[in-house]
Amino acid sequence: MTTENQQNQPDELLASLRQYLQETDFAHLTAVDQPDLATLFTDLSGLKTEVKAESRQFKATLDTLSEAVATLKTDNQTLADELAVAAERLQQRQRELERGLLLEFVDIYDRLSEGYRALQNYRPVDALFNHSKKQDVRFIESLGKGQEITLKRLEQLLQRRRVYPLDCVGKPFDARTMATLDIGQDPQLENGIVLEELRKGFLFEDQVLRLAEVKVNKL
């Protein structure tokens, strides 16, 4: 666009000058009105200098502007980068926060399930002359049922949060998801098979939220 304009401009100017010269009647100009050539040339050269100076100034302004544009572009880029980093950091922070919270949930889950297990282990006294009271047995059974529901609720909550328990017992030991805390001996099982879960492990999406602590068979 600009180059085209620049090319067109002199032609247009020439054309209008030609038109002006053709259409203007110079006859009425007297010798008195005729300008002194020397003054004319001086003025012209002055004009030329002025135009030059001005065009230089325009150029300088253009340069400054394009510099400013470049600066703005880099600034914009830097800010965009910083924003991306900040967003990533925020997400990471959020994830860490969530992890911490989930770990506390999982700890409560452990304790509740220990309580549930203890209830399940309850055996009513059933000797010849000594029986547990029927209503007591019913009460304890019902308590166990309630615990089971609560526990299930907590499991569902964890699942919704994409937390999944690791299944370890009877499987080969895996150093990435389990930590050996104790070893046992069971000749019927293969070496390196998990005998017992000392603490349940959990995955959070595809990462380990908490290592399973296990007792492993060592022959």
Next chain:
Amino acid sequence: MSDIIIGIDLGTTNSEVAIVENGKVTVISEAGKKILPSFVGIDDKGEILVGETARNQYLIYPERTIKSIKRLMGQDAQVVMAGHHYTPQEISAIILKRLKTIAEQYVGQAISKAVITVPAYFSDAQRQATHEAGQIAGLDVVRMINEPTAAALVYGASQGEAKRMLVYDLGGGTFDVSVVNVQDGVVEVLSSHGDNHLGGDDFDQQIINHIQDHIREQHGMDISEHSKAMARITRAAENAKLVLSDEPYAQIEEEYLLEHEGAPIHLTLELARSDYEEMIDDYINATMDAVHIALKGAKLTVSDIDEIILVGGSTRTPCIRERLLDEFGFEPHGEVDPDLCVAMGAATQAAMINGQQIDTVLVDVTPYTYGTSAMGYLDGEPYPYQFVPVIHKNSVLPARKSEAFMTFQDGQREVRVSIYQGEDPDALNNIEIGEFMIEDLRDVPAGNIITLTLDLDLNGMLHVSAREKATGLEKSITINNAISRFETEALSHAKQRIDGLFGQKAGDETFSKPDSAAVAEARKLIKKAESLFETVSAEDKEDMVDLIETIASGIEDGDDNALQEPVARLNDIIYYLES
């Protein structure tokens, strides 16, 4: 840009890697963890494991897992891992390579240079072996520095001031104490002493034993055969240790720990800090003896030491700080994470070699000690206003600390709690910043326990609460600007004193007035004109010099109106010259 140099703390139990970016030291974490256990292993499929995963399998597969290889560095020994022989250098190299990868993932480019720390007592052979380990790992070890030197660097040893520091390093399994001399930014280790098998793990074990004894007494059963219960009390013991760092009592509670004779057994046990400190007293004494041996080795006494630096996670135990304070008479520094301090120092050294700018590691700390007064002793005499510090100077903010106190009269129903700021053992010589009464206490014999909790946040707000332990009766106050208020007060006090020296009244200021806008503009213009001198013709220059002189005399006379005309003319000239 020069190559990145990483700083590595290659420890016996744990290792870390750090770098300096934009003047700040960062310890690089992997999957949220900054600490890499110094374990190496091979899994079922023959793949190499480093760090936590290797530690996980240590108990079941000790034949293909190596730990604490640092203890073997420099020895002509070999370790067997999964049937193959390895030198200690090779095992260390595996750890270094892992750290190198962690750093490379973080910065997103290849790394080939490192500064590695070694214990001050390491012999030439041990240093040589560490150097080789670096080479095997593909790292050019540009320098090896002593661990205490690294710690001293983090605490500003490069700032030029000459001083002597004591570096007290108590980790999970090792203890070292070193005396270092700092002069002109150069750190020199004068002496070093330690115990290779003493650390925080021993403290945990004491608590575990205590819990086991308690269960034996209460329920008459030995718990050590129940691995699941043992795992739980091990964790509970470690937690209790952490709680006791800030509070006078820790509740150890584990529900459904075991079943005994058909009924579940719960563990509920309260551990007082004083009891815990008694349990670990022998260990602490051993470290204090080592401190004196190190001082003797450097031919120095306690009074020659200017600063103490705490390194290693176990230095969070309050009684260590207290013992050192008693012994040396000033507060030790522990504000930079003691677990990461050495790695940060290695990175600092790396940045110095690289000519990078490093800011001092800044942590928000309290510049004062806060505490209360109690019946006690001063200079061996009973004294009712002994100062009892609760939050010590240089503690990292936010800080929350509790202490336990006892009523000293039978049937004492109220207690006046005064909060002081200062370090003098006589509370009355410190500044009192608040007080309140706690009333309606139980009518019991002397010894009713009141816990006092001080909670100082980043904004300088100090929350104080006193609580009757048995009933939970609590009273609290909040003191605003606990930090800044007294800084300004101290400042104005100092200013008055200095002004007094000059025989001036406070507030009598004779500073020059700031420049007016016109003068400021004129000065700027003169500067601009002068910068053009080299490029202009002699005539223009003469004109400009004349105008500058006129303007300068106008500025001197303070006559803004006289400035207008010459400034405008000079502006014109510059405008034409520039266009």
